[in-house]
Amino acid sequence: MTEPRFEHPPEEAAISYLADGHSLRSWFLTTDHKRIALLYLVSITFFFLIGASAAALIRLDLLTPQADLLTNEGYNRAFSIHGIVMVWFFLIPAIPNVLGNFLVPIMIGARDLAFPRLNLLSWYIYIFSGLLTLYVVVSGGVDTGWTFYTPLSSAYANGAVVATIVAVFISGFSTILTGINFIVTIHKLRAPGMTWGRLPLFIWSHYATSIIFVLATPVLAVTLLLVAAERLIGIGVFDPRLGGDPLLFQHLFWFYSHPAVYIMILPALGVISELITAAAHKRIFGYWFVAIASIAIAVIGFMVWGHHMFVSGQSVYASAVFSFLSIAVAVPSAIKVYNWTATLYKADIAIDAPLLFALSFIGLFVAGGLTGLMLAMLAIDVHVTDTYFVVAHFHYIMVGGSVTAFFGGLHFWWPKITGRLYNETLGRIAAVLILVGFNVTFFPQFLLGYEGMPRRYHVYPPEFQVLHVISSMGAALLAVGYALPAIYLIASLLPGGRRAPANPWGATGLEWTTSSPPPKDNFTEQPVVARQPYDYPLAHPASRDDG
């Protein structure tokens, strides 16, 4: 890594990264982190549509207690592909690889990521593994669920289990490369004056996420290869008939997959810190607590995996320890919520679409987090684990949390990314629609779970139908909420769309000091940082004159 040097002399207006080449080659062989972020945006949207179609099939099928749309096997394949695509091909890459890719270098005043070609390679690996997953879908699918529990996956399941495993295995390399790239970039490419104490909280959360990327993903890769090896050549690792232990798989799988939950939520927490401070026009309350909370979540998140196994037959004493640690990991998350709320006190709040998404996020994240705390309680977990209670809980975190934050971030940085302004009224309507649609879809599932509706059930007792119908109607509303931004965001790109100024929100942060969209090298001259993050001028009482 050398000191960033900037090719354009400051007096010459640099052309934007979007205008710098229009050929296919200039996109598909680009090493510009901003263009790669857009490649990711298009690809994760595509995979989101695949995963959402599977969800639509599931919700349609569950309108009635009988099997009328899908067969039992078809239903199992639908929820398996829904989980696999949404987790590995949408949620995990969504915020880090789109918003993170675009913003990490700009926010720290760098010209690009530390390894631009590795960044492009990471996208190609992602696309290759994604295409392999599509092959699995068209070749008949897989019926293991996204959790691949053994010995079901290694000895009994039908369908393209090995192809799916290979796809997820390969996608892991994309994740690891992104993690390494972010860690090195944040350590080595910070602009002069950008000390660790001046890093935007978005950067802290991506730093924490990257640590998990690098440390957890290899465990998943090895575990899945062992499942494939058992399935293909019968080496006995997990299948008791071959002398293996099925619980070993669960330990290894959740050692990755619980941190993976934090992979999906930590970047979202970073987005929300940016959205709240920009809307509030005020310094974040308790910067260091919010920053270190991200690292604490990443570290403690590695020690709670056993809470997925309270009824698996693991030692009751191990369960008691995992239960305690799972309660402890809630503390740093709670700290963030309290600090965001305190940030709003005596603030100067612009109630725009990004803030509405951020407030929705906080509400849904709190609901998801507190039901997670209930699940950490052993005697409660025994009743509600593997039911719709768990389904509702993790959708509150992953969809209510991550996806809402992703939409909030997309709205907040859309003017920076594209240089265009979207229709603010439609943005607010979409934020409210998503909040309402989400709750109508998933709140009834908490009740279903407590009443005893197991997850992954295709046919169910008739007394659960009313709640399922409400949930499916909510899903339709949610689909409209998600489709709406696609329309007005794309419309903003059409000729005649309103141009965005460099800093439409009046926000601090280096990304707002450069033009919208930024030039190819991000800045026309090397930024030098001399101030705290979120250093908004103090508001004066009664002297404000707002038009």
Added chain:
Amino acid sequence: MSAGIELWPPQASHHAEQVDLLIGSFGAMVWLLTLPVFVLMTWFTIRYRRSHQVNRQHAPTHNLWVELGWSVIPFLLTLGFYVWATMLFFDIHRPPPDAMTIHVVAKQWMWKYQHPEGAREINDLHVPAGEPVELVMTSEDVIHSFFVPGLRIKQDLVPGRYTSLWFNASRPGRYALRCAEFCGTDHSVMGGNLIVLQPQDYAAWLSRSADGGLDGTLAETGATLFRQMGCSGCHAAASPVRAPALGGIFGRPVALSDGRTVIADEQYLSDAILLPNKEIAAGYPSIMPTYGNVLTAEQVNALVAYLKSTHAAQDSK
């Protein structure tokens, strides 16, 4: 299709009431802690909106004591509930000594039960009300999970391993019983009923079931198997083959050839039959063949029940 909406599952046991009380009180505490946050968030947003002229002076940027307060106090409150929930959890894993043992074997996609008196049934399980029942469970293929919402209990059944839980269903009635761990194609129809009967009705049901041509209690079935399968050829005291005598072995420590000592529980005896080379009793050659392809899980249960019923003095027959 109008079965109506059932907002709370039935409570079939004291444990179910305890779990409901726990989630109710914990839920109340969580609301008490959360509601102020939501109220303040909304109030701040409205009061400090940009168009509103209001005193914004001296806005704090950090406060260590506030941070410690909202980190530590909710955590300590939650720890109280942690202790309560963990105690309840330990309860369902510590069966009272007088609990009757019912063996459960799951396979894709059915439940099979063996009562100690010899009655066997599929999917529907009859138990007496007000008496502790311990389920000793295993699976023949993939992982399943025994879930009775009315009892608020659930336990996975893992192939190659025994798991257990116990309950005391106090209210007679029919309670849904479902498989909660995804187990393949027909997972969602793998269910049945837990039928809780008054003790006298249960006794009547047992005697009716015994009329179905069943051969004695589970232990007696095991004794027959012990002879039929040739176990007695080596494991009887007078046998010329050097093999451990098994009378009264259940619950006793066994010294192994690798120096460890294990307690001869269900898991050990089952492994000794199915995976005889896994743990070899000290002083004996490793010559026993596996019965993994010969015996079903239920036959293994019967053999274990038989071994459990023997005593050292009477020796194995």
